Amino acid sequence: MSARRSHLPLPLLLMLAWRNIWRHRRRTLITLSSIGIGFGLAVLFIGIGDGSHNSMIRNAIKLGEGHLTVQPDGYQAAPANHKYLAEGQTLQTRLSALGIAGSVEPRISLQVLASTANNSVGAALEGMGAEDDPRVEMLRPQLVEGEWLEAGDHRGILIGDGMASKLKARVGSKVVLMAGKEGGDSQAHLGRVRGVFDSRVDELDDYLVLSDLRFARYFLEGEGADTASEPVTRFAIFLDDPDSMAHWKARIDTALGDNGAVVLDWQEMMPQLVQFIILDDAGNYVFLTLILIMVVFGILNTVLMSVLERTREFGLLRALGISRHHLLWLVFCESLLLSFLAVVIGWLVGGSTHLWFSHHGIDFSALMSGGTQMMGTFMDPVVYTELSRERVVQLTTIVFAATLASGIYPAIKAARVTPVEALRT
Amino acid sequence: MALLTLEGIGKRYRQGEIEVQALQGVDLQVAEGDFAALVGPSGSGKTTLLNIIGGLDAPTQGSVRLNGIELTAMGEAELSDFRLFQLGFIFQAYNLVPVLSALENVELVMVLQGQHRHERRERAEHYLELVGLKAVMHRRPSALSGGQQQRVAVARALAAGPRLVLADEPTANLDSENAFALLDIMHRLSHEEKTTFIFSTHDTRVMERAERIITLRDGRLASDERHERHSA
Numbered sequence: 314m315s316a317r318r319s320h321l322p323l324p325l326l327l328m329l330a331w332r333n334i335w336r337h338r339r340r341t342l343i344t345l346s347s348i349g350i351g352f353g354l355a356v357l358f359i360g361i362g363d364g365s366h367n368s369m370i371r372n373a374i375k376l377g378e379g380h381l382t383v384q385p386d387g388y389q390a391a392p393a394n395h396k397y398l399a400e401g402q403t404l405q406t407r408l409s410a411l412g413i414a415g416s417v418e419p420r421i422s423l424q425v426l427a428s429t430a431n432n433s434v435g436a437a438l439e440g441m442g443a444e445d446d447p448r449v450e451m452l453r454p455q456l457v458e459g460e461w462l463e464a465g466d467h468r469g470i471l472i473g474d475g476m477a478s479k480l481k482a483r484v485g486s487k488v489v490l491m492a493g494k495e496g497g498d499s500q501a502h503l504g505r506v507r508g509v510f511d512s513r514v515d516e517l518d519d520y521l522v523l524s525d526l527r528f529a530r531y532f533l534e535g536e537g538a539d540t541a542s543e544p545v546t547r548f549a550i551f552l553d554d555p556d557s558m559a560h561w562k563a564r565i566d567t568a569l570g571d572n573g574a575v576v577l578d579w580q581e582m583m584p585q586l587v588q589f590i591i592l593d594d595a596g597n598y599v600f601l602t603l604i605l606i607m608v609v610f611g612i613l614n615t616v617l618m619s620v621l622e623r624t625r626e627f628g629l630l631r632a633l634g635i636s637r638h639h640l641l642w643l644v645f646c647e648s649l650l651l652s653f654l655a656v657v658i659g660w661l662v663g664g665s666t667h668l669w670f671s672h673h674g675i676d677f678s679a680l681m682s683g684g685t686q687m688m689g690t691f692m693d694p695v696v697y698t699e700l701s702r703e704r705v706v707q708l709t710t711i712v713f714a715a716t717l718a719s720g721i722y723p724a725i726k727a728a729r730v731t732p733v734e735a736l737r738t
Numbered sequence: 739m740a741l742l743t744l745e746g747i748g749k750r751y752r753q754g755e756i757e758v759q760a761l762q763g764v765d766l767q768v769a770e771g772d773f774a775a776l777v778g779p780s781g782s783g784k785t786t787l788l789n790i791i792g793g794l795d796a797p798t799q800g801s802v803r804l805n806g807i808e809l810t811a812m813g814e815a816e817l818s819d820f821r822l823f824q825l826g827f828i829f830q831a832y833n834l835v836p837v838l839s840a841l842e843n844v845e846l847v848m849v850l851q852g853q854h855r856h857e858r859r860e861r862a863e864h865y866l867e868l869v870g871l872k873a874v875m876h877r878r879p880s881a882l883s884g885g886q887q888q889r890v891a892v893a894r895a896l897a898a899g900p901r902l903v904l905a906d907e908p909t910a911n912l913d914s915e916n917a918f919a920l921l922d923i924m925h926r927l928s929h930e931e932k933t934t935f936i937f938s939t940h941d942t943r944v945m946e947r948a949e950r951i952i953t954l955r956d957g958r959l960a961s962d963e964r965h966e967r968h969s970a
Contacts, residue, residue: 635822
């Protein structure tokens with residue numbers, strides 16, 4: 314006998330599959346619509362989730378220590394006032410020489426006790442330098458009383474409204490800041506309240522004291538630092554392109570060498586925020602899973618119905634010489650086309666919804682009357698949906714894979730058709 | 739040498755708790771160019787025998803040789819290819835793929851055989867012309883009458899150049915006029931193309947068109963007669 318084999322060319326396979334999925338136009342359209350709407354909703358919800366998370370991250374980075382932070386090795390695990398970068402000027406020069414696309418802000422962070430005649434509270438003193446420090450940009454508009462610090466103001470401090478209330482301090486009040494010093498003694502410096510801010514983050518409003526670098530440096534001097542070397546406790550690095558963070562982290566790490574200083578990214582600086590986002594994302598994934606189940610059963614229903622209705626036709630095709638694996642491919646190809654259409658429609662629905670809300674935003678302020686702060690940062694009440702390229706690839710791949718997987722069983726069922734039995738139906 | 743040789747064909751199957759002996763000891767030889775009717779009452783084993791000849795079903799005993807090739811020794815994939823290249827099928831109804839036009843249906847088997855586009859298109863159009871359907875070749879089956887659909891099936895069966903065409907009650911759903919017309923086409927083409935036809939029927943009017951009548955009764959070969967074909 315001749316060893317000739319059957320041959321099902323791809324164009325015929327695709328043509329048959331395409332025409333087969335449109336046999337029951339209404340059923341296919343209903344299936345595609347439900348998948349499209351479901352997928353669109355998933356895209357929207359994920360976009361809102363990512364938008365709100367990114368908003369929190371951006372605010373946390375601006376209010377906090379930047380995309381990257383250079384600080385003394387071991388400071389993160391056990392912060393202490395005696396851990397500082399003594400050669401601040403040298404490090405600043407070295408960082409500037411790297412040509413980082415962004416800004417490098419020197420900071421002095423110290424644990425202090427803030428006291429007035431009325432009360433005492435633990436506080437974090439943050440000495441800052443430049444006027445264009447992103448933290449200044451964030452907090453300056455939140456000033457509710459008084460004025461912002463003037464450059465070189467070596468006595469002025471800014472406190473949050475929470476601390477002002479606890480200390481019963483207001484603009485012009487004197488606040489004594491106390492901390493330990495070299496040798497175990499204590500040191501105290503007098504600050505005068507120039508202004509009160511309301512950052513919308515309780516942790517900051519209750520705990521943060523802002524000052525000029527010069528004022529904060531008095532405490533480092535007490536710790537034995539040489540002020541001529543412009544000591545700091547850290548450099549906060551704000552990158553123009555957040556995606557370049559890994560690149561700059563590696564370069565800074567190399568530049569620092571074995572100098573007692575380390576570079577950390579914001580995830581390492583704020584692990585709680587990262588954990589919160591992971592947990593919140595888990596909720597989104599549950600929603601996505603529900604959508605996927607809907608998608609899978611939608612496709613499964615359509616393709617399986619189509620297979621069961623065509624048992625006799627499969628018998629005919631088998632009788633004519635189509636092999637089992639050709640039948641399997643035919644039905645699988647139908648699922649493939651349905652999946653493709655589902656993803657396209659899903660992206661048309663979800664993508665256009667995302668585009669709209671990424672420009673116009675969704676105002677959640679009515680739902681967030683209790684505030685939008687969490688994990689030491691806050692979310693802007695108007696959320697602009699965001700979808701990264703990775704998210705697009707991830708969503709497309711997951712939905713495409715799930716819909717394809719749902720076509721496996723019908724395809725196997727079609728391939729198992731026995732011609733004689735099928736032709737009897 | 740016979741094109742088809744059946745020796746001691748038996749077929750037993752279970753229907754629930756009952757064991758049915760559909761065929762028993764069927765010996766048959768069919769020569770090239772035969773235009774044979776397989777007749778007998780319902781349940782006599784006609785369709786089962788056609789299925790076994792076509793490699794769609796396996797006998798529980800006996801041997802089936804087509805052109806010297808033993809079908810019972812073949813695996814499923816081999817049988818599938820064998821059907822594609824050696825056999826043509828015409829069934830009682832629902833013969834065509836609904837999503838393909840008449841022309842595409844006729845071309846389908848040739849595409850699976852790997853024939854070149856121009857060659858298969860030419861052959862498909864030629865056979866559709868022979869069965870009188872060239873004018874409607876772009877219509878889908880749903881736009882064709884039952885008789886037209888059966889003629890498309892004949893064109894498909896022949897266009898692929900099979901050695902043997904098996905037709906299971908091809909006229910069962912047709913009125914007399916269409917049934918005779920279909921048989922005339924099959925008969926004419928069997929002579930022109932030197933193709934062997936075996937078709938099952940229990941319609942006495944159709945039997946008259948056959949040149950050979952093989953009668954089955956209770957799964958056994960009851961008679962095998964050759965006679966002159968009556969024209970319409």
